[in-house]
Amino acid sequence: MKNLLKLQFRKSLLTFSVIAAALLLSVPLALLIKPAAMKSAEAVNLAMLYWALAGIPLTALILAGIAGSEAAGGQAALTEQPLPVAQYALLLSSLAVVLAQLAALVLAAWAMVGFAPPLEHLSGLQKHLYRFYVFALVYLSLYGFTLSYAFRNGIAGAALSVTAVIATGIPLLSMSVFQDMAFELIPLRLLKPAIVVLALGGGALALKLLSEIGDRKAARTARAMVSVFLLLAAPMLLSFASLGWLNIAARRVVLPVRHMFSGYYASEVYLYAARDRAEAFGQLLVQKPFYGEAALIDSGGKRTVIDPGGETRGPAFTYLFPSLTFASGEMLTGAGGEKWILYWPGAAPHKLLRGNLKDGFTSLSPVNRPWTAHLLGGKEPGLIDRRDDGYYYAPLPPRGGYKWTRIAPVNGGYLKFLYEKINRDGGAAVFRKDGKTLEYRGRRWTVPGALHNGLPVPGVALADGLNFIVPARTADGYATYLCRPGGKTELMWPEYFRPALNMSLTPDGAVWGVSRATVPAFHILTSEGRALPGVPVGRIAGSAGMKASDEGVFLLRAAGGYLWFNAGDRYLVRAAVDDPANLKTWKFPKVVNNRVGVVTAAIDGIFITAVDGVHFMDWSGNAKKIY
Amino acid sequence: MKNEPAVLSVKGLSKSFGGKKVLDSLDLEAAKGEVIGVLGRNGTGKTTLFKILLDLVAADSGSVSALDLSPDGGGRLRGLIGYVPEKPAFHSFMTVGETLAFRAGFYPGWDKDKAAGLCKKLELDTGLKAGDLSKGTAAKLAWVCAAAHNPALLLLDEPTSGLDYLVRDHILNGLVSELAEGGRTIMISNHRMGEMGGLLDRVCVLKGGKIAAEHSAAFIKTEAFKATVRGGNIPVSDGVRVISRAGSLAEIAVFGRKKLDALKAEGRINGADISPLDLDAAFKLLLEE
Numbered sequence: 001m002k003n004l005l006k007l008q009f010r011k012s013l014l015t016f017s018v019i020a021a022a023l024l025l026s027v028p029l030a031l032l033i034k035p036a037a038m039k040s041a042e043a044v045n046l047a048m049l050y051w052a053l054a055g056i057p058l059t060a061l062i063l064a065g066i067a068g069s070e071a072a073g074g075q076a077a078l079t080e081q082p083l084p085v086a087q088y089a090l091l092l093s094s095l096a097v098v099l100a101q102l103a104a105l106v107l108a109a110w111a112m113v114g115f116a117p118p119l120e121h122l123s124g125l126q127k128h129l130y131r132f133y134v135f136a137l138v139y140l141s142l143y144g145f146t147l148s149y150a151f152r153n154g155i156a157g158a159a160l161s162v163t164a165v166i167a168t169g170i171p172l173l174s175m176s177v178f179q180d181m182a183f184e185l186i187p188l189r190l191l192k193p194a195i196v197v198l199a200l201g202g203g204a205l206a207l208k209l210l211s212e213i214g215d216r217k218a219a220r221t222a223r224a225m226v227s228v229f230l231l232l233a234a235p236m237l238l239s240f241a242s243l244g245w246l247n248i249a250a251r252r253v254v255l256p257v258r259h260m261f262s263g264y265y266a267s268e269v270y271l272y273a274a275r276d277r278a279e280a281f282g283q284l285l286v287q288k289p290f291y292g293e294a295a296l297i298d299s300g301g302k303r304t305v306i307d308p309g310g311e312t313r314g315p316a317f318t319y320l321f322p323s324l325t326f327a328s329g330e331m332l333t334g335a336g337g338e339k340w341i342l343y344w345p346g347a348a349p350h351k352l353l354r355g356n357l358k359d360g361f362t363s364l365s366p367v368n369r370p371w372t373a374h375l376l377g378g379k380e381p382g383l384i385d386r387r388d389d390g391y392y393y394a395p396l397p398p399r400g401g402y403k404w405t406r407i408a409p410v411n412g413g414y415l416k417f418l419y420e421k422i423n424r425d426g427g428a429a430v431f432r433k434d435g436k437t438l439e440y441r442g443r444r445w446t447v448p449g450a451l452h453n454g455l456p457v458p459g460v461a462l463a464d465g466l467n468f469i470v471p472a473r474t475a476d477g478y479a480t481y482l483c484r485p486g487g488k489t490e491l492m493w494p495e496y497f498r499p500a501l502n503m504s505l506t507p508d509g510a511v512w513g514v515s516r517a518t519v520p521a522f523h524i525l526t527s528e529g530r531a532l533p534g535v536p537v538g539r540i541a542g543s544a545g546m547k548a549s550d551e552g553v554f555l556l557r558a559a560g561g562y563l564w565f566n567a568g569d570r571y572l573v574r575a576a577v578d579d580p581a582n583l584k585t586w587k588f589p590k591v592v593n594n595r596v597g598v599v600t601a602a603i604d605g606i607f608i609t610a611v612d613g614v615h616f617m618d619w620s621g622n623a624k625k626i627y
Numbered sequence: 628m629k630n631e632p633a634v635l636s637v638k639g640l641s642k643s644f645g646g647k648k649v650l651d652s653l654d655l656e657a658a659k660g661e662v663i664g665v666l667g668r669n670g671t672g673k674t675t676l677f678k679i680l681l682d683l684v685a686a687d688s689g690s691v692s693a694l695d696l697s698p699d700g701g702g703r704l705r706g707l708i709g710y711v712p713e714k715p716a717f718h719s720f721m722t723v724g725e726t727l728a729f730r731a732g733f734y735p736g737w738d739k740d741k742a743a744g745l746c747k748k749l750e751l752d753t754g755l756k757a758g759d760l761s762k763g764t765a766a767k768l769a770w771v772c773a774a775a776h777n778p779a780l781l782l783l784d785e786p787t788s789g790l791d792y793l794v795r796d797h798i799l800n801g802l803v804s805e806l807a808e809g810g811r812t813i814m815i816s817n818h819r820m821g822e823m824g825g826l827l828d829r830v831c832v833l834k835g836g837k838i839a840a841e842h843s844a845a846f847i848k849t850e851a852f853k854a855t856v857r858g859g860n861i862p863v864s865d866g867v868r869v870i871s872r873a874g875s876l877a878e879i880a881v882f883g884r885k886k887l888d889a890l891k892a893e894g895r896i897n898g899a900d901i902s903p904l905d906l907d908a909a910f911k912l913l914l915e916e
Contacts, residue, residue, distance in 0.1 A: 010718075
């Protein structure tokens with residue numbers, strides 16, 4: 001083989017020497033013609049960039065085209081085929097020399113930029129191109145050589161190899177960019193190596209078949225030629241098949257429709273009586289983010305489409321995958337069970353819809369506000385909008401257009417408006433002037449050291465009625481008190497907790513927060529009014545194979561002596577309140593990675609918006625696909 | 628065939644190109660030390676036969692065994708065979724010396740001294756560029772390349788074709804030297820088989836893709852006669868060929884003393900002038916078999 005390599009190198013020595021000399025000479029040339037303002041290093045970098053993008057790929061085509069067509073030529077048949085080596089070895093030696101010469105040029109260009117190409121400002125696409133570079137060069141050379149050998153023509157081989165590399169590379173780059181920008185829908189980490197293996201292995205096998213056909217060791221049958229074609233086309237076919245897979249997968253993705261910014265506006269959810277919660281949490285607003293469709297769906301799979309959507313595609317290579325038409329929005333359940341939906345499909349104005357799952361929705365006047373508008377519940381539902389000069393409120397339904405009223409300055413005075421609105425609806429208590437006595441409809445609680453700013457305190461609807469959670473300052477820190485409907489004031493936890501600030505609500509009415517004072521632990525007030533001692537986050541996270549420090553664990557339900565958690569959007573974990581060892585886990589269907597809110601709790605289970613649609617899992621871990 | 632083990636055995640060999648059958652169930656054997664002339668007109672498959680033996684072309688059917696190996700596409704067989712192609716070609720950028728050094732790397736049995744000796748004997752300048760070689764000099768280099776690794780089997784495809792007398796003598800002398808070393812099996816195809824006549828053991832006539840006839844060289848040298856006969860009754864039959872005809876005179880060739888004696892006994896060549904048939908004429912007639 002050494003002899004053959006020496007021979008092939010000598011055959012291409014002149015061509016290679018001329019190109020290598022040109023590369024070396026481009027350095028002084030770049031320094032000579034650079035603008036005065038440009039640094040020498042930048043001029044050299046620029047020259048090498050031209051070589052990397054055009055010169056070296058062109059060299060690959062020239063060297064591979066010449067070597068491949070020469071190997072199939074009459075002179076090689078007379079001078080080299082009679083040697084006691086296999087024809088395939090002759091061809092591989094020739095190809096190896098082409099690759100070695102290219103490696104030398106790449107190394108030289110790399111050395112010119114001090115082995116540190118300036119890559120810090122590359123875009124996502126450019127980074128993928130950079131990673132694709134070495135493979136593309138080898139691919140170009142292998143196919144250029146093989147096809148030039150097949151057609152006995154270097155130009156035809158070079159042109160076809162460029163076509164092959166582009167046909168493989170563009171879908172590959174598109175998919176890489178898509179998955180970077182959006183979601184990981186197909187296993188590109190496996191597909192990319194597979195495409196590389198197919199390109200390099202298939203090309204080498206095709207060359208072997210062609211060598212046997214060329215020297216008549218194998219017959220030029222239709223079957224043999226189809227085999228060669230399929231071997232050469234395989235990486236392109238896999239690349240396009242993967243792209244097709246990505247397109248199909250993208251159309252199946254479902255995500256919840258949520259507001260881009262959730263704030264304190266949703267505070268009134270604490271006030272739902274138990275009988276209203278099934279209605280409020282039993283349905284989910286979902287969207288197909290690559291198709292634009294949005295629908296309301298219940299746990300049984302019944303749904304109504306609120307936006308039929310439609311697929312759109314971007315320009316250039318982004319045309320190869322559907323555009324992300326990500327919509328934001330939110331839903332509010334009114335007193336009579338009617339739903340209000342504020343829906344913003346991308347750049348279009350907010351749509352406001354009213355209706356229900358059974359009868360469908362009616363579109364009201366568009367809300368010509370950007371994503372700053374939110375729905376606000378209560379006896380008088382409304383819209384609240386944060387603008388540059390303050391907060392504005394408009395009651396619903398709109399009568400002859402939205403009547404916006406400025407209700408607070410931009411620095412946060414809206415809370416006063418909000419809590420007073422809740423208070424008017426009968427859902428909040430107020431502090432007396434002594435600052436420690438809370439009063440609600442004639443009932444009074446004394447909370448020494450209560451922390452408040454004089455605003456009404458929204459209540460929390462538990463099984464025994466409206467309760468009030470009040471944080472307070474103590475001698476050695478903070479404490480959180482629960483003011484029961486019967487008039488008792490109980491110390492729940494020796495830490496600071498305040499609903500809507502660092503506490504959340506489950507659909508069944510439990511209120512919970514996470515203490516991070518020492519070991520992270522859940523602090524939970526069940527809907528029956530039982531304040532649980534801290535449940536270590538690590539215990540739940542560990543049962544799902546997560547690190548104890550993981551923050552992706554959320555309480556979904558607390559009922560009947562059990563707690564249910566969403567662990568990392570991957571597992572439903574059920575833990576017994578009084579038995580730490582009693583843990584059970586169920587795996588979720590595959591959800592879209594790195595998206596918050598893909599698991600949404602309802603009363604009788606959880607909605608899981610997954611890569612293939614919507615699933616509903618009950619509290620015993622039984623899942624069914626509902627959309 | 629000599630009473631030596633077969634070095635080369637070809638059975639039922641067939642090969643077609645584009646629907647044209649070039650070799651058709653060809654059988655051939657060669658013993659160790661045997662020198663075989665393959666006689667055939669242009670396009671009768673001599674070169675194809677050699678390429679199949681060299682594992683450069685795959686047969687459509689049949690079997691080949693040479694030096695205990697069968698063609699497998701790997702080129703191993705070529706390492707054991709010395710081959711002089713009809714049109715020798717070398718890398719033009721190499722000198723003769725570099726060509727020999729390059730080839731030496733492929734043949735384990737390469738004998739540098741022998742290669743140097745052959746160059747000297749053939750008056751081959753090792754400093755010459757291969758691209759500048761005349762046809763004769765290229766033929767000399769091909770001969771050195773074929774012989775320097777002491778192959779047990781030599782395949783010579785028109786080794787003297789188009790060469791002047793001096794070069795031809797050099798090649799033939801080289802051939803004689805190889806024979807003198809003994810043990811070589813040599814297969815030669817040559818249009819001018821006459822010049823090889825003294826070296827051959829056997830002549831195989833290739834026609835219609837098969838070995839149409841085989842003759843021992845001794846038989847052709849000692850039992851081929853030319854008879855000049857008068858009159859229209861020319862006794863053409865097996866072993867009798869018309870060489871030329873002029874009026875009532877005709878020259879015929881008679882192969883085999885028994886045939887000649889039989890013709891004499893039948894009185895069919897009474898008064899004929901009988902002389903030994905020269906080898907070139909004999910081979911020319913055999914080509915027509």
